[in-house]
Amino acid sequence: MDRTTRVLTVAIIVSFIAFLDGAVINVALPSIAEDLDGGLALQQWAVDAYLLTLGSLILLAGSLSDSFGRLRIIRIGLWGFAVTSVLCAIAPTGEFLIVSRALQGAAGALLVPSSLALIIATFAPAAQGHAIGRWTAWTTAAFLVGPLLGGVLVDLASWRLVFWINVLPIAVALVLMHPLGRDEPRTERVRIDWLGAALGVIGLAGTVFALIEQSRYGWASPVVAVPLVVGLVSLVLFVLQERRSRHPMLPLGLFGRRNFAAGNLATVFIYASFTLGPFAMTIFLQESGGLSATMAGLATLPPTIMLVLLGSRFGDLSGRLGPRLFMTAGPIIVGAGYLLTLAVQDAFVYWWQFLPGILVIGLGMAMTVAPLTAAILGAVDPVHAGIGSAVNNAVARIAGLVAVASIGVVAGSQLDVAGYRRTALAVAVSLVIGGLVSWFGIRNPHVEPVTDAPPATRV
Template sequence: MDRRTRVLVIAVVVAFIAFLDGAVINIALPAIEADLGGGLSLQQWAVDAYLLTLGSLILLAGSLSDSFGRLRILRFGLVGFGITSIACAVATGGTVLIVARALQGAAGALLVPSSLALIIATFPSSEQGRAIGRWTAWTTSAFLIGPILGGAFVDLFSWRLVFAINVLPIAVALVMMHPLGRDEPNPDRARVDWVGAALGVVGLGGTVFALIEQGRLGWGHPLVFVPAALGVAALVAFVLWERRAPAPMLPLTLFRARNFAAGNLATWFIYAAFSLGLFALPIFLQQVGGFPATLAGLATLPPTVMLVILGSWFGTLGGRIGPRVLMTAGPIVVAAGYLLTLMIDVPVEYWWQVLPGMLVVGLGMAMTVAPLTSAILGAVDPSRAGIGSAVNNAVSRIAGLVSIASIGVIVGDALDVDGYHRVAVVTAVLLVVGGIVSWVGIRNPAPADQVDAPPEAASSDERPRS
């Protein structure tokens, strides 16, 4: 196996581990709540505790990857993710599970940016679109395998096994990384932005806590409005600090590249919608539709199957025609799919109420994901691929974090038929906005043969664009 192939396989396995967790958790939420109690609030926190630390620290992880070496950071992340996965599996109460999930998210923050940065650093720019398309297609197989395994474990054994299954791919990744050796730290590495990391955690933590708990306590309760105010203040302070920090965790200069700025804004709306829709549907199918966990997992598989089958093809197509059209049309197609699910009623008839919408959702996701990732990372100098990938991942995770935290505002106390319909409409609106942002903001890069300087020598602001 040559180095490029090995790097791609490792990047796929590493991202697979992080994505597998996201794939299985939604299927297991009703069983977790039935075992540990806590209602909708615990279900939200079981997802958002992970996304909170992941989204808050993924920027820091990107800087660490660029400074201390991608392989080194990957190894730390894999070991930490394995330990915290076991902690989730043996949790004895809701609070213990939430804490373990938060620690798992911190470890997960080290994985995805470094895996994508490895691809960007290893493959030439002319091959990056196809490599990222293959990475996207194969890593999304986690969403194919996850619901099946998760549902089977919940129905036949215990929800605890959905966390324990992380251990095997972690071991595979560590073994495969051994021949790559160790990378040397960057001698020009900057100081770690611990202040920025702390402000990010407090800012996101306060606002997310308020969004989740307002459904139970109300906005006027001190335990809601005080964290909300502190969170907003910390987020403002975070932006101000990053503007003046000597070594910012979030280099705001990255956003001078048009595709990077517009792509991340589109990512916010698109991934907020992805997270909201895929959080609500499995819970609704189990708690209202009466589906067993395994069938609920199977019911949400069509989008993943289509993404796995078509993701690489659309990634290659995006490399030829540019990402703008696909990033515009893809989210709008997904929106149409969610609007089709407005046919859902009780009793739930899967074949004509759910499946048609899921097929359309899958087509739109396949059109969107690889071109979106390629457009954003293609706007970043390869030497900053780690932080560029981290920013985009942070945006997508934080968007999901906020949208899931907001579900109580959308549906109230219960995710009934009317509540799901409201979720579907909000999801569609977010996706349409993401498509419009892509059309207005994204510009197709110039063909590679028109770029005079090699990618390694061009800055994010110097690459010609059509």
């Protein structure tokens, strides 16, 4: 196995681990809530505690990756993810699980941006689209394996096993990384913006807490109002800090590049929908549709299968034709798929109420993911690949975080038929906006043909 193949394999497995956790958790939520005596709020926090630290620390992780080396940060993240997965698996209470999920998100923040930065720093620019397409297709296998495996584990054994399964791929990744050695020394170390990191965490934590708990306490309650105000003020101070800092955690200058700015704005709408849609769909299928965890996992598999089979193909097409068309049409097609699922009724029939829409969703997702990633990272210099990848991942995770936190505002207190319909409509609208942002904002870059020149290998 040559170095580029090994790097791509490691990047795929590392991201697979983080994505597997996100794919597995949705089918386990009803069992977790029942076992630990929680309702929709616990289900939201089981997802959002992870996304909160992942989204708020992923920018810091990008800076750490650029400063201390991608391989070193990945190794630290893998060990941290292993320990926190065990803590989640043995959680005796809902509060313990939420704290463990937050710690797990902190470890996960070290994985995805560093793995993508590893690809950008290793492959030549003309080959990056294809490599990212392969990365997208294979890491999406986590979403293929996750719901099915998670459903089987929940139905036949316990929801706790969905966290134990993280240990095996972590061990495989650590073994494969050994021949890659250490990162090349960097002459100039990036200074870390610790104040920005703290303000980002406080800002997101306060805002998300208010969005989730407002359904229980109401907006006027100090329990909700105080965290909301503190969170919003902290987010404003975060932006001001990033503007004045000599070494910002979020380099605002990156947004001066058109594709980077437009791509991240599109990511807000697209990935808010990519997170909220499956979250609502999986819970609805179990709690209102009457499906078991295993059957809910099977029912939501078609989009993942299509993404695995077609993701690299659309990545190749994007490399030749440019990402603009795919980033426009893909989200709109996904939105059309969610509109088709509005056919759901109290007398639930999967085959005609859900399946047609799910197939359309799969096609649109396959068109969207690889071109979106390639367009954004292609606008960043390789030396800043870590922070560029981290920014986009942070935008995606924070968008999903806020979307899930807001589900009570959209759906109400439960995901019955009416609640699901309102959620699916909101998801579709967000996706159409994301597609329009891509059309008006993205420009197809000039791509040099692939040559036999050796790729850059600095990681």
